[in-house]
Amino acid sequence: MNALRRASRPTTRRASTGPSPSTPTTAGPSSSQADAADLPVYSGNERTEHVFTLGKDDSEDGAWAKLTLKSNARSAKSTPSYSEGDEIVGSFLLSSAKGDGIKTISVTLTGKIVTGAAREEVFTFLKHETIMWQKTTSPALVPGNTLFTFTIDLPSTVQIKDAEYSLPESFLERHVRASVSYEIVLRVARGWLRSDNEIKERIRYSPVSYAPPPSPLRVQAYRERTRLLGPEIDPQGWVMTPTVDVSGMLFRTRPVGVRLKMHIARPTSYARGTPIPLLLTISSTDPQALALLSAPASPVVILRRAIRYKIASSSPTRTADWETTDADLVRAALWPLAGAPVAGTRTVVLEGEIVLPKGLLASSTMDRFEVSVRNFSKSRRLVSVSNLPVQYAVVILAFDATGFVPDASESRSSPLLVQPVQITTKPPIDSPHAMEYTPASHVPLPLPTRHGVAKDDEDYYTESPAVDNIIRAGFT
Structure with missing residues (x-):
């Protein structure tokens, strides 16, 4: 030390x-x-x-x-x-x-x-x-x-x-x-x-950490204050997730299915207080299901954090247990992509972004305490590992649309797609400030309620710069 x-x-x-x-x-x-x-x-x-x-x-x-x-x-x-x-x-x-x-x-x-x-x-x-x-x-x-x-x-x-x-x-x-x-x-x-x-x-x-620079075409867009170019023109600037199939019942009358994939800005390391650009591609052979599930309010895209830490055992013969606490911190704003295909096609593309709170913890690693990322397991189970991870990921949850009920195998709180991300304290050096593109008519919706707690409750999530009024627990 x-x-x-x-x-x-x-x-x-x-x-x-x-x-x-x-x-x-x-x-x-x-x-x-x-x-x-x-x-x-x-x-x-x-x-x-x-x-x-x-x-x-x-x-x-x-x-x-x-x-x-x-x-x-x-x-x-x-x-x-x-x-x-x-x-x-x-x-x-x-x-x-x-x-x-x-x-x-x-x-x-x-x-x-x-x-x-x-x-x-x-x-x-x-x-x-x-x-x-x-x-x-x-x-x-x-x-x-x-x-x-x-x-x-x-x-x-x-x-x-x-x-x-x-x-x-x-x-x-x-x-x-x-x-x-x-x-x-x-x-x-x-x-x-x-x-x-x-x-x-x-x-x-x-700590002080810097996000890596974005792609040259994204830097140009930020500098000239123009729209971001999509993955077809700027393949270096995007990461594509695997495609996932989602099925359920529409208006309790017929089964429907849609395909979903996400593009997220590359590199997947972002400074707190800046936006995470993303694109959602939704496809279906059922026009009514596509229209319902591609409405900007239907997809639920969030930034999720999971913290795992070791709890001492009360029994001298048992090893310490690991406990996990997760929280949904902020929801993405979504809006129709300008110039997207006209009605009658089988695919809709939504543009969006997650604006990171300025008080997010930065990614770092410490014995028994680690700010990093890993894939989220759909099952919450205690595992014995050497570090305590605080993980960040952009997560897509089940569609939230009136008249659509996902299959029983797809829990509303279980992720459909997960993309790990890193959080830094500072934006890239010698790069223009990242722009926010959210239209005034498409501000982020409230976070969904999980486990009986509304995650947009101001008492649930406390940004670390405001910790001075809370850190009074007295543990020494």
Whole structure:
């Protein structure tokens, strides 16, 4: 778990096998508390300052200990936010009048995967401690205010079981038992028979990943703000799924069948906050069935996510179980393709797109926690694997059309077609911004209800950038 450490302004150090004490900056008894001018000079954009205190009323005026962090968050009231490659820069102001008997002062960054309250359900994948002051090796604390400054360089990867993994993104949702959390802990440790003091605050971490560039013809369409070209003209820009046959009863009078296939934009890796272009081709020899099932409201195309995580067993003789939680996050908007075949033909083509929420988790891999993709099984069963996947896929469910009842073998919640996709945090480098083409008259319909929960309920899906108001579970 390599992370760089710089503690206090006069000294710059790298992480080693044992932490080294930092040298404090001391102010006299009449000195006022440190303000922004006392912190290290920052380069780049202005950062937001967050202040956390310990004292009689935990206010800044009555505090004997004050931890200050600077982050990329939009406001001081939000959780401190950091991205891959950032430094966690901060300071700690100590009033020695209340700091007597201190043995060590340290700041620790931790990253954890939590699936429950039991000890075996908390997996610490990152722990980096910086000793800012130690009684046995550091200069003695003097009366008055003492200021310590520190810098922790966030690592991009961690080493687990002889393998290197990218750090996962902060994650917490109320309907998912697993979570990923990061914390900064400022600890003032004292000797025996004396209680320690801590300032413990959660921070938010986001990796940085870029989507690959689209096909040259799609880049040209985005740049010139023209329509996307189909797979006949731009074969490099599309992936075609296998064709699936769908059968059922129409108006309870006769059996009908349709054929369905999907084209989805290539490469199948997309930045959150951007659209996923797609085409649906629906064919049938029954004109009435084709007209009904090719109406833009009939096909149900969604972005589905499944999270699998390990749950500790209550029995010492049983191995841990794996639990799966899935959610439908957003539905595609569909509309008739301009220039499509006229009525009387046996095929209808619908154009569409899924606009990805800006707060989707990015794809990454971690021991016991993985943001990746795999084919969705129609049966929900626990399997024993080494990682915990958070999977994304574009899924086509059973048609939702009045008068059409699919065969009993085709569950309404089971996918007809599945196309795995990857989610990144950033769009392609040096590519124009992806356009959205959804007409105002064809906005996405609400998500279907599954398992008794409406997936468009705002309480069901929480975007990870809003996690600061929810991450209060208290697991440490």
